Amino acid sequence: MTMPETPAADTLTVFMLVKTEPEWLGFPVETRFAKLREHVEPILQRHAAEVRMRFYDAEFYTARITDLWVWEASSRHAYELVVEALRETPFWDRYFRIVEIIPAVENAYARNYEQAPLAA
Incomplete structure (x- = not known):
């Protein structure tokens, strides 16, 4: 079973605003990718x-964050399990500072009022 390309009505989308920490930036690029493969890829x-x-990547346009991680989860529980796993890695608040977490539901307003969402 894989995530559908278009989000279902119950899909949770989470915008996680993060900022790299000096320790992460001190690693060579190859080491950064190796650490992603070691710690994050197995969770994904x-x-x-x-x-x-x-x-x-957002560091080109803002000083507040360096990256935006967008999560789409089939349920809150599925997302929570991923976050729990990430918290057990050095990526959570050691290599990256979690600046803000913004959960959202796509087109909930239209669905709640039984209206078609605006097309873009």
């Missing part, structure tokens, strides 16, 4: 049926 693979993640 373990939860791939219920959670999808996308990375966005």
Whole structure:
């Protein structure tokens, strides 16, 4: 079972605003990718049926954060399991500072009022 391309009505989307820490920036690029493969990739693979993640770089446009991690989860519980696993790695508040977590539901307003969402 894999996540659908278009979010279902109950899909939770979470925007996680993060900022790199000096320790992370001190690693060579190859080491950073090795650490991602070692610590983060197994978590993503373990939860791939219920959670999808996308990375966005933001350091070009803001000083507040360096990256935006967008999570789509089939349920709150699936997302919570991923966060619990991430918290057990050095990525949570050691290599990256979690600046803000913004959960959202796509087009909930339209669905709650039984209206078609605006097309873009």
